[in-house]
Every structure is written in C-alpha cells, then in structure tokens.
Amino acid sequence: MQEISDMAALMAGIGRAARAAAAELAFAAPEAKRAALEAAADAVWTGREAIIAANAEDLAFGRDKGLSPAMMDRLMLDEARIGSIVAGLRSVAAQADPVGAVVAEWDMPSGLHIRRVRTPLGVVGVIYESRPNVTADAGALCLKSGNAVILRGGSESFHSSRAIHACLVAGLKAAGLPEAAIQLVPTRDRAAVAEMLRAVEFIDVIVPRGGKGLVGLVQKEARVPVFAHLEGICHVYVDKDADPEKAMKVVLNAKTRRTGICGAAECLLVHRDVAATLGQGIVDALMAAGVEVRAEGLRGSRPASAEDFGREFLDMIIAARVVDDVDAAIAHIRRYGSSHTEAIITESDAAAERFFTRLDSAILMRNASTQFADGGEFGMGAEIGIATGKMHARGPVGAEQLTSFKYLVTGDGTVRT
C-alpha cells in the first residue's frame, strides 16, 4: 500500500506540473517551440555516445530478460538510428505550427465576426513499449502542437529513453520553455501506467504505442480518452472490374513490402467472376513471393480456417476468400475488419463509390496499397500513431489532430435582441 500511495503522489506531482506547463505552452511563440526542437536535435547528436552507452545498459537488461531478437532489434540504437531521431526532430521543428491557425471564419447578420482557431488539447499521456525513438517523436509532436506530454516508456528502454529525454529537456531550457512540458515517468513500476489511465484531472488524452496487449489494456482500463488502433486487419478487395496489372502490383505490395506494420494487408477478397483467373494468379504470385496463403475458393498454401479471417498475422501469411460481389466484400469487412485501412482494386467508379460510401474504416483506398496508411505518406509529417476510433482523431494522428479549437468572436458593442 505504501508503494501505491507514493506512486499516486508521484504521478499527481507530474500531472500538476504538466498542467502548469500546458497553460504556458498554449501561447508559447512558434519560434520558441521551433528553437527548442532544434536545440534538442543538437543535444541528441552531440550526446549520441552517452545515448548509445545508456542503450547498452538496456540491451544488457534485455538479454538477461531473454527478449526476442525482434524486440532486441527494436530496442537497439546505433549512430544511424540516432541520426534518424535527429532528422525526425528537425522535421517536426520545420513543420507549420498548428496553434492559433484559423480553421474557419465567417460573418453573421448580427454583426459578429466568428473565427474558429486551433488550440492545444492540454496534456497528452504517451505509453509505449520498447522503441526508444518514440520518446523523441512523441515529445516533439506534442511540443509542436502546444501540448505538455507525460511519457511512460517501456521498462526495456528505460535508460535509452532517459538519455533522449534529457536532450529534449535541454532543448526546452535553451528556448526558455517550461521543462515540465516534456516529462518522463522516472520509474519502471507498472503502477504508474494505472495512475495515468485514471488521471482525468491531469491528462486529456492517452496515446498507447505498442502491441495488442498494451493497447487492449489501455482501451479497457482508461478513464481518459484514448487515440489508438487495437489492430490493423487491412483488407484488399479485387473487384471483377479490376485492372489485372494494378491488382497484382497493389496486392503484392500491400502484403509483402513490410509485414510487421499495421497497414499491411491481412486478407485478400476476390470477386467470384475473376477468382479463377486474376484471383488465382495473384495467389500464385503471393506464394511465389514466399507468402503462405490460407485460401477459401482458391488454391492457396492451405485451406483457410474460420480463425484466419479477422486475424492480424503481421507476417508472410494472408487469408484469401472468394466473394460474390462488392456488397459481399463490404459485408465481410464489416464483420471482420478493424476499421483501419481497406482497399478496393477496380476500374468501376460505381463499385469504388459503393465501397467508399458503405464502409467506414479510417482509411479507404482505391487502386493503392494499404501500406500507405502512414502520416508521412499523407503529408502530415510525423504521426503520434494511427487511430481507429471515431471521436476527435482518426487515421494518422499528426500535430493538427493533437489540437482542439475555440471560437474568437468580435463585435462592436453587439448585443442580442
């Protein structure tokens, strides 16, 4: 009990400091935020040896803990990866500042002039797993959007995150911004996560970054709103009016370019009329590329079982099914999809329109690879994550979606009759 009571006090202190910083950040000059990010980038590059040394401690801890090679790889920092972190910070620094931007303005017959302008959300909580670069990426995006952030990194990346965080704080100091604008929870104790999920008083939104276990826990337990996607069960539907060449290219890219990302295709649906021809050709090409195809109505690597639909493989495996028409494809996706990203391959405007209108995933694509589901590919610059909820933020969440708005109304002694 003693421990939990200390944790509550620790997290409340962090929360109060974040609220105070947020109040100041909300009207910080764009130039100050830019300067802080540039100074942080300088500090990361200058301090790269110390960061790599801290990372070595984490790697040793990870080896002792028996982390998988994939986890160890995600954890590892070398000069090249630190270079990417620096480039990421500079890229967010160079982005347009969303705060204060006028989203809409209009006049009313009463004489009022109304502007709707962007304003920060307040305090963002980010809960992530092993990748230490999230410390820099999430810290930078929150600062750019005028939000204070409370970062809670994975216990595996504890030292690396701390070293990177120190550089972000150095940047804030150099620019004269409150140091509590970017805070890192200074303990590995998991009770800190539970505190964050309940901290409605101090945190306005939680962004979990990690596997299904983490995201599911956060979605289930959080009292604070959450921007997240639980899974990316992305579908590609090859319509009877698909261009065969485009279909082949897009399906192969959607499945095989990178299999571990949330925008990777996990299920291929093929219109009955082209199943034996184009559909089978795509399945054969997937298998030739090393993909295990679990198929229904097509000759794949093996027959699909019921559990293969609605499943996120994140691997060189795809489910495939023949459907009667675009409506059957829509029905399948409604049943098995995760509202992340789905693509239709078709030259028929009517079929594409039906797919676009009747599905409500965050991202719907026509004749393009689901692997484009990414803030950078949408022109948003960095993203803090991809959201599949319908409240506030959806799809790739960049600096703009980390803002809210307020109305600025001007009159001339205008009164209501």
Next chain:
Amino acid sequence: MQEISDMAALMAGIGRAARAAAAELAFAAPEAKRAALEAAADAVWTGREAIIAANAEDLAFGRDKGLSPAMMDRLMLDEARIGSIVAGLRSVAAQADPVGAVVAEWDMPSGLHIRRVRTPLGVVGVIYESRPNVTADAGALCLKSGNAVILRGGSESFHSSRAIHACLVAGLKAAGLPEAAIQLVPTRDRAAVAEMLRAVEFIDVIVPRGGKGLVGLVQKEARVPVFAHLEGICHVYVDKDADPEKAMKVVLNAKTRRTGICGAAECLLVHRDVAATLGQGIVDALMAAGVEVRAEGLRGSRPASAEDFGREFLDMIIAARVVDDVDAAIAHIRRYGSSHTEAIITESDAAAERFFTRLDSAILMRNASTQFADGGEFGMGAEIGIATGKMHARGPVGAEQLTSFKYLVTGDGTVRT
C-alpha cells in the same frame, strides 16, 4: 435484481437496433433524411391535439409531484410551442447535409489523391429533463448527421415525449428509413440512464441536456464520451480601454436579456483605472435594472463574498470585482471560469489579443454580449447543446460536430516503395 437484469436486456436490445440503424443511416440519401424530417414536421402539426392531450397527462403528474412553476412552464406545450417544434424540424430539414462533405483534399507526390470526408459518429445517446421539445430537436439533428439516436427523456415529460417521438417515427417510415434510427427509452426507470452511461458497445457519445445535477452525474459516471457543459460561469471584463457606451450596452445585455441561459454573464471584472468611473456607472445601471450586484471594490447591492466568484446564479444577480489589468482578469477567469464563454470590452487590440490568446474557453468575445453563445447565433442552425470539453466537439454543437471523418484515397495501381 430481476428488474435490473430486464433493464440490461431492454437497453441492449435498443442498443443493437440503434447500431443496425446507424449502419444503414450512414449512407442514407440526403433527400430521404430531409423527407423524413418534413414528414415528421407534418405529423407533429397534424397530431398537435394528441400531443397536447399527452402533455396534459404530464402536467397533471407534475402538479401531483409538486414541480416548481419554472419546471411546469418548461414542461408545458401549447399550439404556439408545437409550432416552434414544427419550425425547428423544418429548419433542420433545410440545412445542408454534412455527411459525405469533403472537408479537405490534396495530392501527394506518390500519386495518391487524399480526401477527408465527413461520416456520422454512429449512435448518440441524449439524456434530458423536462423540456419535451428536446425529443424533436435532438432527434432531428442526429438524423440529419446520419446518427442513430437513443433518447431518454425526463420522467416528467414521459407522455409528451412519447407522442412527439411517434411523429418522428412516422416521418422515418414515410421516408423508408429504419424506425430504430430514433428510439425513445420506453420506461421511466432511472436504471435506464445507468445502462446508457456504460453502453460503450452501443453508444458513441452521450449528450446530457439539463441542470447541473444531471450533467454532473453523467460526466462522473459515463464510460461513453460526453458532449456537455457543467456550468456557464461567463465573465465580462471591462478593460481600461473600453468604449464606455459599448461596455454599458454589452454588460447589461449579457446579464439581463435572459438570466436562465448558460450564456448569461455571472461575473463582471473591471480594470482598476476605470473602476470609479465607468465601472461604477455600469454597476449603478445594473442595480437600476433590478440586478443584485455583489461587489468587491465597487459600491454594489452588497459586498461580494468568496463564494460569489465562480458561481452560476442563473438569476438577476451578478458578482463584480476590480482587477489590476487584463492579466489579472485572465488569472481570475482561469481560476473561476467554466470554459464556456467570456467577453472583453476594449478598443485595445493588444488587450483583446492577450485575452484571446491566453484564455481557452470554448468561446471568447470582444465587444459583444456573452448571450450570443448559441448555435443559431453562430449560424449553425439548431444545436444539440454547448460543449466545454476539448475533445472532438466544443462550443455550440450542431450537425457538423456530430460527425467524424474518414480518408478516401485514390491511386492508379500506386504502391509504396
């Protein structure tokens, strides 16, 4: 226990029906929604005698229950008020349909064309008190925005709401839309409210309409996101550079036009330099108009006590205080405000800019009355309520803010390298 278990089953049935209706409504033709609202308006007008008869039952129940005259007045329907309900339905019918509207579109170097289009939120739950017209207003706005709605009216307006709801359903039927698009909880049992607040599976957002007791309960207990304001503690700050005539006009209007609405001013702040002159003049005028002024640093009706600041009087009472400058006014509002609406009266652009930048209420006004805080006055047509939260919706919530969005992306066999 039997009763609660039945209630859970009842509400789950309503929830499932709403979800199914929402899936269909999401792509309903704008013309069908318009026709349904026009038909509902016709049905309300044609059925006005039955509605007034149902209302008489509620009024009798209210008299037995000993409702206050104000509550009885809010509950009462006559032909004029039914005429307003009909006009409201027709006005929402005539509004532009937000669903499918392209909010933004752009091209990427990859060859992708990206559109961000409005899509309904899904299912809206509306929990309200005695005013039966909310049944029509909320039902209409949700239908316009493509959302299914679950209405839970106050027990006092049970029969009136049921009669109005029947007209809405008649409208849906006439237009061939699912009847479950607008459902009314068919019981007075308060356990239904508790079920709605927890129904994350079936309800996407809850809108409470009523007094502080209801809204506070909903905000505290809801697991579903909430659009609401708990209180409208609106401030008017009269700056040293205020135009005296505008200041006098605006403060009197902000306090006295209607005292019972959330946009009514509850606190007057006056810059020290003009306290004895303009400030005292305004206080005198307020008192002459019948307002009780609880003042600090000014000669009011009586001295202000600590509890008078941050208090929503909703009556002919106002707190008043002298402050050192615009920063002190900002500090006062940050401490005592409710993030609803605040006004500054000044001819100084610098002071107005500071007030606009450093405060983060949903609505900030310059030289205009806080009584303009209203969807109609913002040109949004009807509003389902006013929100002070920062997630998703803020200020007057009209049909547009009852929508989310999705990305529609088109390529030409476009793959990611």
